[in-house]
Amino acid sequence: xxxxxxxxxxxxxxxxxxxxxxxxxxxxxxxxxxxxxxxxxxxxxxxxxxxxxxxxxxxxxxxxxxxxxxxxxxxxxxxxxxxxxxxxxxxxxxxxxxxxxxxxxxxxxxxxxxxxxxxxxxxxxxxxxxxxxxxxxxxxxxxxxxxxxxxxxxxxxxxxxxxxxxxxxxxxxxxxxxxxxxxxxxxxxxxxxxxxxxxxxxxxxxxxxxxxxxxxxxxxxxxxxxxxxxxxxxxxxxxxxxxxxxxxxxxxxxxxxxxxxxxxxxxxxxxxxxxxxxxxxxxxxxxxxxxxxxxxxxxxxxxxxxxxxxxxxxxxxxxxxxxxxxxxxxxxxxxxxxxxxxxxxxxxxxxxxxxxxxxxxxxxxxxxxxxxxxxxxxxxxxxxxxxxxxxxxxxxxxxxxxxxxxxxxxxxxxxxxxxxxxxxxxxxxxxxxxxxxxxxxxxxxxxxxxxxxxxx
Ligand code: ADP
Ligand code: MG
Numbered sequence: 269x270x271x272x273x274x275x276x277x278x279x280x281x282x283x284x285x286x287x288x289x290x291x292x293x294x295x296x297x298x299x300x301x302x303x304x305x306x307x308x309x310x311x312x313x314x315x316x317x318x319x320x321x322x323x324x325x326x327x328x329x330x331x332x333x334x335x336x337x338x339x340x341x342x343x344x345x346x347x348x349x350x351x352x353x354x355x356x357x358x359x360x361x362x363x364x365x366x367x368x369x370x371x372x373x374x375x376x377x378x379x380x381x382x383x384x385x386x387x388x389x390x391x392x393x394x395x396x397x398x399x400x401x402x403x404x405x406x407x408x409x410x411x412x413x414x415x416x417x418x419x420x421x422x423x424x425x426x427x428x429x430x431x432x433x434x435x436x437x438x439x440x441x442x443x444x445x446x447x448x449x450x451x452x453x454x455x456x457x458x459x460x461x462x463x464x465x466x467x468x469x470x471x472x473x474x475x476x477x478x479x480x481x482x483x484x485x486x487x488x489x490x491x492x493x494x495x496x497x498x499x500x501x502x503x504x505x506x507x508x509x510x511x512x513x514x515x516x517x518x519x520x521x522x523x524x525x526x527x528x529x530x531x532x533x534x535x536x537x538x539x540x541x542x543x544x545x546x547x548x549x550x551x552x553x554x555x556x557x558x559x560x561x562x563x564x565x566x567x568x569x570x571x572x573x574x575x576x577x578x579x580x581x582x583x584x585x586x587x588x589x590x591x592x593x594x595x596x597x598x599x600x601x602x603x604x605x606x607x608x609x610x611x612x613x614x615x616x617x618x619x620x621x622x623x624x625x626x627x628x629x630x631x632x633x634x635x636x637x638x639x640x641x642x643x644x645x646x647x648x649x650x651x652x653x654x655x656x657x658x659x660x661x662x663x664x665x666x667x668x669x670x671x672x673x674x675x676x677x678x679x680x681x682x683x684x685x686x687x688x689x690x691x692x693x694x695x696x697x698x699x700x701x702x703x704x705x706x707x708x709x710x711x712x713x714x715x716x717x718x719x720x721x722x723x724x
Pocket of ligand 2: 431432488
């Protein structure tokens with residue numbers, strides 16, 4: 269008799285042979301047999317999208333493959349979720365996955381280690397429409413008159429509308445045109461983390477010194493420093509120093525300076541002292557143009573009807589527009605033919621049906637695990653190691669705060685722990701949040717990630 273683990277490994281082996289590596293990884297990464305009960309097998313998958321695909325497109329192939337090893341099996345069900353039961357006895361698939369997740373994604377390799385700039389963002393790859401005309405024009409203008417025209421340039425707008433893209437384009441353009449220039453792109457989140465560390469190491473003067481040498485400082489998502497007094501203090505100092513020397517500062521935020529809560533008045537007035545430009549939601553023409561440009565970049569063609577369907581239905585977020593396009597392209601590659609209208613509808617269903625997602629426990633757990641550089645399954649394990657216990661307590665606390673789960677349900681999600689354990693953890697972290705600045709920061713950072721991942 270094969271164990272579930274051996275059986276799934278054998279099935280995966282067959283799947284791997286019949287698919288391209290990229291497709292195999294896309295559809296079968298992080299899957300495993302959760303249980304086998306006579307004729308029926310339950311396979312756990314990482315998300316609803318993959319469940320749909322395995323169910324609708326791969327089910328027959330998977331079932332045939334399973335029956336090659338276990339002929340008694342009649343049906344396979346796919347469930348979304350973190351496996352609990354198997355973990356204690358067979359942690360192997362997770363070790364494999366852990367390794368895989370440590371591999372640096374391609375997109376990170378393109379990041380310059382001095383400027384933090386990613387070459388893929390350029391003015392050439394930015395589509396100008398009525399929604400971003402002003403922000404785009406202002407960005408070009410400061411490239412031509414660095415530090416002399418609008419200082420700071422403050423760009424604001426909703427998630428996924430191209431703020432980072434524009435900011436990075438400015439940085440890349442300046443770096444390319446002036447080889448000796450000192451440019452730094454940094455997210456306010458990273459800046460805050462750097463600050464905390466330099467305070468701890470007593471190197472804050474070095475840090476300020478480095479910043480004071482810049483010709484162009486770009487801080488992305490500046491709203492993140494709201495409520496963080498120490499960070500605001502240092503940002504204020506750095507800003508004044510650079511501004512006083514006519515060195516350019518560029519900032520982005522999800523809202524205008526006035527509307528950022530818990531931001532000191534003196535910073536608000538500094539941020540308002542240059543040019544403020546907003547980016548709005550792209551109109552249909554712009555969405556279409558963006559899709560066409562992205563297809564060119566990816567060297568992929570889709571028929572007009574499909575492209576129009578995507579542009580018509582995904583309106584509020586360019587990142588989602590691109591994500592939708594990628595899914596449709598993935599379909600074409602797997603089946604070697606473009607999807608029909610009905611299939612396109614299916615593929616995009618996740619975007620169309622959930623315009624506003626809530627934090628799910630999965631999102632919370634995934635972000636906590638990422639944050640602490642462990643795997644989500646570690647949170648569920650029976651481990652008492654300090655590196656695990658602490659994140660697990662954070663998980664309990666944040667599940668309580670960010671989802672509607674009850675104490676017993678949270679215990680259940682985290683490997684069947686008692687509700688009193690959960691209550692204890694929640695009280696402990698709450699106390700620390702109130703009394704310990706660094707814990708407070710830590711929680712802000714994790715929350716930020718959670719919120720960002722369900723905006724996408
Ligand atoms: P934000 O920082 O506002 O959340 P991003 O700059 O990260 O948004 O944009 C999300 C994605 O959409 C990126 O891949 C970006 O390249 C793309 N994008 C946004 N606006 C445009 C545009 N006008 N032209 C081309 N690509 C865009
Ligand atoms: Mg951004």
